Amino acid sequence: MENVQGTYKLVKKASRHTFLIGLVGMTMSTIPYIFLIRAELWKPTMYLSILLVPFFVMSLVLIVHSFYYRVIITENTILLKLPSTNRSFSFDEIRGFKITPSYVYIYSNKKKISISIYTEGIDKIYGWLQQNFTNLDELPQEESDFIKKFNAFSDRLFSNLSEDNTTNFDNNDITSSESYKTKLKRAKYIVSIYNILSFFSIGWLFFYPFIYKISFLSNYKHVLILAVLLTIIGIILPKISTEFINYSSKEEDKPYIRRIFFLLGMSLLIRFMLDVNLLDYYTTILLYSLSIGFFLTFFIMTSREFNFRQLKTYFQGLFFLLSFTAFGYGAIGIGNFLYDESIPKMYKAKILKREMYSGKVILFSLKVEKWHETSDMNKIKISQEKYQQLEGKDSISIYVKEGKFGIPWLIPN
Known part of the structure; x- marks a missing residue:
């Protein structure tokens, strides 16, 4: 030797x-x-x-x-x-x-x-x-016990799928080709189910103000948990798929899931920005979200599919950073008020003007005089119902809570 x-x-x-x-x-x-x-x-x-x-x-x-x-x-x-x-x-x-x-x-x-x-x-x-x-x-690839059990389950689940006919190969090539096609088809169905659940979550977030009276969809915590779980599952799926599911690369007709990260992240961010009034602590929540964005991007970019000798890899990294930063901003922001059990502190503020902005989405807000000892916040988002209730009134009560993650937010009442 x-x-x-x-x-x-x-x-x-x-x-x-x-x-x-x-x-x-x-x-x-x-x-x-x-x-x-x-x-x-x-x-x-x-x-x-x-x-x-x-x-x-x-x-x-x-x-x-x-x-x-x-x-x-x-x-x-x-x-x-x-x-x-x-x-x-x-x-x-x-x-x-x-x-x-x-x-x-x-x-x-x-x-x-x-x-x-x-x-x-x-x-x-x-x-x-x-x-x-x-x-x-x-040599023939070995799979872990977990992957074997998962594959056996999905094989039973999709056993009614018709197999493509294969010709012009010897027996070994046919077996290898059919095995590859079966695994690829299984991966596509898994990603299809994942996409359906993700779009359901995105729709739930987008239409929540209009469907909150439906008992099944009324709990805000449920949609937050679903969106967070789907993001985590999306991060894990390519790691356990034995390279049949990609994060970003369009390779050999393999399914990829990068768009879902972006859509889930932006949906959480938009829902948070529409629903929650923060008390001038945007720097704090931005630090949270950037930390989450860098951490998750770092985790994903260690995948084998990324080649750092190619320029497109760095653009893909920036895309993931944007998606996960938006996800972190929305998830932390919504979780900060949903799980907040602090005792609110009440303030009184004089209403200077009620404002309504019309576009693809109608937004309502109040312009108020200085009301907080440390904050100069003079514009507060409100719902359409609250906007109508305040017609003819010259003051409003504002309740400030500490926030689960130490990011104060307020409730106009």
Whole structure:
């Protein structure tokens, strides 16, 4: 057996790229604290830490990773040295390897080593693996027990679907082709069901003011929970679909779900902006939403389907960042008032003018005199019913609540 010996690190370009991503992540997870602590907003700081501290740690690991990543091959072992761990296999332990657009995976019976394709000498490492070990990509793919059970369930669910006729292939090709088509068809049906539920949720959010008297649809919390769950399911689906569902890429007729993220996010954002009056705390909620946006975008962009050597990948990342920031803004904003159990504080305000804006959506608001000791807020959104009730009145009661996530909001009454 020909042994390859050497020490390999990340190529300089990849090392700089990893360092910059980590630096941006650390910066984005630190900046919110500057604003929140200066404003002495301790409750939002506490809630935001649940998300930002792990994000900061992940970013710090990336920075250290850019300097200390090493692949070491000796006469009898291969070793991957990372800031967080060292993992080595003797050659006798290696069961085989797999190649993906981002990594070379080397497997033992229980563990694996992940070698970045941006490692110096990756072609040399790949050639050595190809010569001495089994390429698992060339063997029938194994699936986890969960995936097997899920696939068995969906096979029973869609067992009445007709199979496409296949000709001009030998028996092995027919089996492989039919298996691929079955899995692809299953993925399309799963995404179709997901899309139907998502559009139902979007419609529920959009038409809520007109359907709130219907008992089944009257609970605002239910539609928020459904929208959040659908977003989480959408994030997970491509991860467990064995690459038959994509986030964004239109590849080989595979279904993708990026548009649903955008539509759900914008629906939650618009519903929040129409229904809730915040007390000049838009900076706080924006910090929340940007943190959620960066975190979820970072999670998705680690998927194999994205190639950072292509310019379109960065535009896709910006699209996801916009979608998840809108999602975070709407979900945090709506959850902040739906789950708020604080005791309201009452203020009185003099009404200067009732205003109505007509367009595709009719909006109603009040212009009032200064009524709060720290806020200059002089325009308050109200419903059409409240707009009519206040006709001929010169003052209004305003109830201010702290908000579940420390973002004060108000109720005109």
